[in-house]
Amino acid sequence: MRPESALAAAEVGGRSLYEWFGFWAPGAVVAMLLSAWLFREQFAELTTLRFLERRIAPFFPEFDPPAVTKWVARAAPHVFHAWRTRDLSQMSGFVTPRFAAALEARSAADAHLGHSRPVRFESVLKVHPLSAALVGQGPAPADVALYLRVELNGVDCVRGPDGRLVAGRDELLQLQQFWTLVHDGTQWRLDAVEEARADAQDLPKVTALPPVLEWRRPAPEGDEN
Numbered sequence: 001m002r003p004e005s006a007l008a009a010a011e012v013g014g015r016s017l018y019e020w021f022g023f024w025a026p027g028a029v030v031a032m033l034l035s036a037w038l039f040r041e042q043f044a045e046l047t048t049l050r051f052l053e054r055r056i057a058p059f060f061p062e063f064d065p066p067a068v069t070k071w072v073a074r075a076a077p078h079v080f081h082a083w084r085t086r087d088l089s090q091m092s093g094f095v096t097p098r099f100a101a102a103l104e105a106r107s108a109a110d111a112h113l114g115h116s117r118p119v120r121f122e123s124v125l126k127v128h129p130l131s132a133a134l135v136g137q138g139p140a141p142a143d144v145a146l147y148l149r150v151e152l153n154g155v156d157c158v159r160g161p162d163g164r165l166v167a168g169r170d171e172l173l174q175l176q177q178f179w180t181l182v183h184d185g186t187q188w189r190l191d192a193v194e195e196a197r198a199d200a201q202d203l204p205k206v207t208a209l210p211p212v213l214e215w216r217r218p219a220p221e222g223d224e225n
Contacts, residue, residue, distance in 0.1 A: 041130060041149070041199040048129045048206045059212050060141055062188060069127040071188050072150055072179065079193060080121035080154060086111070096182055096191045114161030122153035122172060133204035135182065140215040142185035147203060149196055150177045156195075185218040 049065055057064035062071070078090045086107035088100055095103075110117065128149040136143030152175050157168030176196035181188045 041203075044130050044200070044203050044206075045128050045149075048131050051206045051209075052129060052132070055212055056209075060215065062183075063141070063146075065127070065129055068129060068146065068148070068181075068188075069124070071181075072127050072148065073124045075190055076124055076150075076152060077121050079190070080119050083117050083119050083156075091190070094187070094189055096189045099190050099192060102192070110158070115166060116159050118155070118157065118159060118170065120155040120172075125151040125153060125174065127151075130200050131203040132206045132209060134209060138210070140210050140212075141183045142218065144183045144209065145191065146181045146183075146188070147200065148179040148181065149200065150179050151175070152177070 052063050052065055057067075061067055075091075075094060078094075082088055082091050082103060086103075088095070088103060092100075109115075128151075129146060130149055131147045133145050133147075134140055134143055135145040138144075153172060154175050155168075155170060155172055156175055157170045158166040159170075160166045178192075178194045178196045178200060179190065180192040182191040183189070
C-alpha cells in the first residue's frame with residue numbers, strides 16, 4: 001500500500017471511531033443518569049449499609065444493620081397492637097413524643113368516626129436502611145435519625161361503624177412501610193411509620209453525619225465527671 005493510501009485509510013478509520021463514540025456516548029450518559037434516578041433508593045441503601053457497617057457500628061453496635069433489624073422485629077408487634085387497641089402502654093419506652101402524639105390524634109379521629117383498625121402482625125421480612133441524619137443538637141448518637149424501608153407480612157385495614165371496609169384490605173399481605181428511628185443517646189426510639197407507596201424521596205446523605213470520633217454517649221445519671 002502506498003503511504004498516501006495508508007494515511008487516508010487511517011483518517012477514515014479515525015473519523016469512524018470518533019463518529020461511533022459521538023453517537024453512543026450521549027446515550028450511555030443518559031442511560032447512566034436514568035439508572036441513577038430510577039434506582040436512587042437502592043443506591044442510597046448500598047451507601048448507607050456500607051457507612052453504618054464500616055464507620056459507625058464498630059463503635060456503636062446498635063447501628064449495625066442486623067441489630068437494627070432485630071430492633072424493628074421486636075417493636076413491630078407492639079406497633080400493630082397499639083394501632084388495633086389504641087393503647088400505647090406497651091410502647092411508652094421506645095417511642096418518641098412525636099410518635100405518641102400522632103398515634104393519639106389518629107386514635108381520637110378514628111373513635112370520632114366510629115372506625116376500627118383490625119390489623120394483625122405476622123413477621124418482618126426485610127429491613128432496608130436508606131439513610132441517616134442528625135436532626136437535633138446532638139451530640140451524636142443522640143438525635144441521629146435512621147430512615148428505613150420495612151417489608152413485613154400483616155393485615156392493615158380500617159373498617160367503618162357498619163363493619164364495611166374503609167381503607168386497606170382485610171387479608172394477609174406483604175406490606176411496605178417507611179420507619180423513622182431517632183436515637184436518644186442510649187437507644188433507638190420509633191418516631192414515625194408511614195405507608196410506602198413509592199420510592200423514598202429527598203433522602204439526606206448519610207455521609208453528612210458528624211465524624212464518629214465526635215460522637216459521645218450521655219453521662220450516666222449522677223455522674224458529674
